[in-house]
Amino acid sequence: MPSATVNDFFIALTNDSSSKEDLEKVYTGLSNFVDAFNSDKSIRLCLINDIYPSSVKNDLIAQIVSDCNATRKFLEVVIEFNLLKSFIESREFFLKKLRRLLGKVKIEVVTIDLNQKEKLELIKSKLEDIWGSNLELSFKEDPKILGGVVLQVEDKYFDGSLMGKVNELKKINLKGELNV
Amino acid sequence: MSEEINIAGQLKFASQHLFNLIVFIGILYYFLKDTVVKFFSERSQKISREIQEANAIIETSQEAYNSSSQKINLIDNELTELRNSIDSITSRKTKDIIENANFVAKKIKADTEDIIKLESLRLKYEVESAILNKALQVAQYEISNEVTVEKDSQLILTFLSEVKQNAVSNS
Numbered sequence: 001m002p003s004a005t006v007n008d009f010f011i012a013l014t015n016d017s018s019s020k021e022d023l024e025k026v027y028t029g030l031s032n033f034v035d036a037f038n039s040d041k042s043i044r045l046c047l048i049n050d051i052y053p054s055s056v057k058n059d060l061i062a063q064i065v066s067d068c069n070a071t072r073k074f075l076e077v078v079i080e081f082n083l084l085k086s087f088i089e090s091r092e093f094f095l096k097k098l099r100r101l102l103g104k105v106k107i108e109v110v111t112i113d114l115n116q117k118e119k120l121e122l123i124k125s126k127l128e129d130i131w132g133s134n135l136e137l138s139f140k141e142d143p144k145i146l147g148g149v150v151l152q153v154e155d156k157y158f159d160g161s162l163m164g165k166v167n168e169l170k171k172i173n174l175k176g177e178l179n180v
Numbered sequence: 181m182s183e184e185i186n187i188a189g190q191l192k193f194a195s196q197h198l199f200n201l202i203v204f205i206g207i208l209y210y211f212l213k214d215t216v217v218k219f220f221s222e223r224s225q226k227i228s229r230e231i232q233e234a235n236a237i238i239e240t241s242q243e244a245y246n247s248s249s250q251k252i253n254l255i256d257n258e259l260t261e262l263r264n265s266i267d268s269i270t271s272r273k274t275k276d277i278i279e280n281a282n283f284v285a286k287k288i289k290a291d292t293e294d295i296i297k298l299e300s301l302r303l304k305y306e307v308e309s310a311i312l313n314k315a316l317q318v319a320q321y322e323i324s325n326e327v328t329v330e331k332d333s334q335l336i337l338t339f340l341s342e343v344k345q346n347a348v349s350n351s
Contacts, residue, residue: 112332119333126340130347146320147327148335151343160339162323166316 006078006087010094013074014101022070027098029071034091036064047084054079096154099136106136110150110161114141123149 013026036043046052046060057079065072078087087094099106107127111119120139127135131153142150145161152158 111336112327116329119329119336122333123336123340126337126344130340130344146323147332148339158339158343160336160343162327162335163320166320166323169316169319170312 004081004083006083006090006094009074009077009081009083010097013070014098016070020102023098023102025068026071026074027095027102027104029065029068030091030095030098032067033061033064033071033075034095037088037091047079048088057084099154102134103132104134104136105131106138106154107131108138108140108152110140110142110145110152112141112143112145112147114139127151 014023016022037047038044043060043064047057058076061072061075061079065075075084075087078084096106109120109123109127111123114120124135124137127137145163146166148161148164150157150159150161150164
């Protein structure tokens with residue numbers, strides 16, 4: 001008899017959460033869980049290590065995902081079926097799948113200065129113009145890019161920074177020929 | 181008178197002894213004739229047989245000598261052939277070695293030329309790369325000093341317009 005996979009439980013989770021609000025809650029819960037997992041080493045060690053009993057892991061998950069019961073149950077079942085490692089390995093894939101269901105686009109924007117609020121608003125409005133208003137935007141500061149902006153839209157990468165232009169120049173030799 | 185008697189006596193004595201001697205020789209001849217003849221005959225045959233044996237040995241020796249001479253001649257010929265063959269092989273090998281050495285020398289020369297060309301190209305590219313990197317460092321410094329909020333916003337707007345055009349054309 002073939003055993004259940006994380007994807008089976010995930011499909012069940014998304015089918016049960018029929019309304020968009022429910023899906024939004026599931027997405028928020030899973031995002032919180034993934035953020036906590038990525039940022040906190042002790043949580044990561046506790047959840048991945050087999051020496052901790054399921055009850056400890058469930059308590060930890062209940063603390064992280066307190067707002068959404070469906071997400072909590074999903075994660076508890078995943079732990080019960082010993083599929084947490086598989087889920088963790090594919091966490092970005094499942095979050096992306098949920099975003100697609102919600103019509104949401106995740107965009108990470110890198111600029112040289114986060115203090116220029118007007119510029120950030122301008123970028124936000126332009127991005128909404130391109131990908132719609134349902135965006136999950138995050139801004140990062142990196143002075144090394146010299147100017148312009150770098151976008152990570154889901155799995156696509158757009159480099160509009162001055163450092164990117166400089167790096168393109170590195171591919172051209174002194175005679176003006178392109179080094180491939 | 182006494183001297184005449186003495187000579188006659190001596191002659192008588194001599195004739196008696198001569199007679200005895202003749203009788204003795206006659207007796208000897210009578211009794212020993214066959215034995216002596218036989219002895220000399222046998223000795224003659226023995227000498228003759230030994231001469232024949234000696235001749236046979238001489239003939240055999242001559243044949244052995246001839247055979248050895250032929251073998252020595254053959255060995256001499258073989259030695260000469262071997263010497264010629266060795267000379268020929270040596271000269272051929274020497275020629276081969278010289279040809280190989282020339283070939284290897286030409287190859288080394290060609291390889292060295294290639295290596296020199298490649299190394300000079302590599303050094304040229306390294307120098308170009310170093311110059312470019314320095315130029316780009318200067319450019320980065322200049323850009324970081326020149327970029328203002330307005331220029332940055334303009335740059336971002338231009339880039340986002342390009343992204344939008346791409347997004348529209350892809351969709």
